[in-house]
Amino acid sequence: MSMQIEQRGRVLPYVHAIREALAQEMKADPSVFVFGLDVDDHKGIQGSTMGLVDEFGAERVFTTPLSEDAMTGAAIGAAMTGMRPVHVHIRMDFMMLAMNQLVNMAAKTHYMYGGAFNVPLVVRSMIGKSWGQGAQHSQGLHAMFAHVPGLKVVAPSNAYDVKGCLIEAIRDNNPVVFMEHRLLYFTEAFVPEESYTVPFGKGRIHGADGEAAADVTLVGVSNMVLECLRTKEILAETGVRCEVVDPISIRPLDFDTIAESARRTGRVIIVDNAWVDFGTSAEIAARIAENDDLRHVQIRRMGYAPTTCPTTPWLEKEFYPNPATIAEAAYALVHPDKPGLSVAPEKVELAYQAQFRGPF
Amino acid sequence: MLYDPGIPRGTALSSENVNIARLYRGLQYVRRVEESVAEIYPSDKIKSPVHLSIGQEAASVAVCDVLEQTDYVSGTYRGHALYLAKGGSLKGMLAEMYGKSGGAAGGKGGSMHLVSQEANVLGASAVVGTNIPIATGAALSMKMQKNGRIVACFFGDGSTEEGAFAESLNFAALKKLPILFVCENNFYAIHEPLSARWATNRLCERVATYGIPTTLIDDDDVLKMHDAARQAVDSIRAGNGPAFIEYQAYRLREHVGPNEDFNQGYRHEDEAAVWRGRDQVARLSEMIDPEERARIDADIETEIDAAVDFAESSPAPAIEELYRHVYAD
Secondary structure: OOOOOOOOOEEEEHHHHHHHHHHHHHHHOOOEEEEOOOOOOOOOOOOOOOOHHHHHOOOOEEOOOOOHHHHHHHHHHHHHOOOEEEEEEOOHHHHHHHHHHHHHHHHHHHHHOOOOOOOOOEEEEEEOOOOOOOOOOOOOOHHHHHOOOOOEEEOOOOHHHHHHHHHHHHHOOOOEEEEEEHHHHHOEEEEOOOOOOOOOOOOEEEOOOOOOOOOEEEEEOOOHHHHHHHHHHHHHOOOOOEEEEEOOEEEOOOHHHHHHHHHHHOEEEEEEEEEOOOOHHHHHHHHHHOOHHHOOOEEEEEEEOOOOOOOOHHHHHHHOOOHHHHHHHHHHHHOOOOOOOOOOHHHOOOHHHHOOOOOO | OOOOOOOOOOOOOOOOOOOHHHHHHHHHHHHHHHHHHHHHHHHOOOOOOOOOOOOOOHHHHHHHHHOOOOOEEEEEOOOHHHHHHHOOOHHHHHHHHOOOOOOOOOOOOOHHHOOEOOOOEEEEEOOOOOHHHHHHHHHHHHHHHOOOOOEEEEEEHHHHHOHHHHHHHHHHHHOOOOEEEEEEEOOEEOOEEHHHOOOOOOHHHHHHOOOOOEEEEOOOOHHHHHHHHHHHHHHHHOOOOOEEEEEEOOOOOOOOOOOOOHHHOOOOHHHHHHHHOOOHHHHHHOOOOHHHHHHHHHHHHHHHHHHHHHHHHOOOOOHHHHHOOOOOO
């Protein structure tokens, strides 16, 4: 069964939910510390670490040299010996400089040392989009990390989940790659004031409104959950009913919830915030294809164009799936014999995109 | 379980405040264990690539003699000496190399990933240089916990070419972390000499530019190494930040495997002869009372025999072990 979001607490933006999770965990556990380039500056990682240094001191909130490789190793070493570091990268792309330590050390430590040492490490990273983020500030690289046993990968899509997942990640005794999306920072949701956790390996279904069964399942990853929810509204006007599945964590993956929805609808479109080839969408599609109970399910995959992300907005808008392209794909899947759907461009721009003005 | 030489550290036999018998015991122990490993190796019972420390045991033995049990060490795939010197279980090590359930990591790590939670041996890494930032992070952890412990980080000359080495030195010096960096310079990365890899051989000078005090031991002298380690550890414990020792010694066996390899042409027996003449095990053996030496030697052989028996009789891991430890609870 998928989880439902609790509708209580205050309405809080995603970015403040991150900050609140960090502050609450640092208060509760003196072994938690936050470090990474710029975590203690006047912008505080776009607000997500703002003021933590004043509250908890420079020994527990500090910037680092531009040494992602060694700083990741340092986080692992600290985690192995009693601390719970939260290492922050302002873009996920920069994690490529930490790949050796994450893949060869963090992921392997507990296994290759026969359980002698744990690595309770959180690596926060943010994916950028638009306003010229381009080739090296826009990548969703979760599939690379999710490929490796020993790592956990989460991609919360709303303020409620981001707080609960971050607290869960900090308390987890394993290395967790924590993916945020820059455009989600403004999005708001009910967020309880007290500390709470959102477990990994449990997805959510945003079901079809009303009583009739849905026609198609949209599985979104990270901010693509929002794009899928907008798609659901657009398609409702055409009579096509959607369920949107948010897996929340990529590894572990709650395939049961995806399967439950797919069994009902018989059609699945996986919309990833990443390239399609060899990615998370391929993994989910393969699991559906391998499941004898889901032989009837038709599968489509959407994601980044198989190119490098360009900076110019005229090309960049073609690079990403959006509610129009998703709706058109879903409509064609549900109604293969009808003329294709064409969605007016003004219906596509999402509030969270319209809200933002650069620079990042 | 822990290695106990049975000889107190504090009773000085030399003017350097070092117990020679204890140091000899440490050196001979590592040497004989590795010679035994080399003897067993052709039987193919050891299911693990072995990178022997024979010829360069002194750094590990001298530094660990100065450390407290609660201090941490971090090393590399050529890590038998460090693991044993810090007090890692010999039974655990041999069973690990046999791939048995009684091994230090239950057979999942092998010779290259020796680890001991009891002896505070952070697991060894087989990717060159990767343990340096990990050890640096452990030192950060010690400093944040204000527990007075320090970390000794061992690595080879090849590691100093990795970016993580420079990054770690900078960070450790910046944060005044309690860490001793020990470069075991044996002049070769697998088969490639320093001359093919280093623009200059002024390693200590390079490290000193970070404001880290350095010492060069260029003749494999275990007593000099002990003295340097004592001074460095005292300084680190006093809160002065990291220290660095470059210890030069010679790997007498092949890069990986039990044999000598002077027939392969990349280095020459003449070069090795200089270092054989300085052999620290032989040197110290002549500095102690023959009766005591005989007793130490006999004890070591007994311990090795028991550990080999343990490894031979330890059961193979259960098949379920394949899936255990991927994630911590």
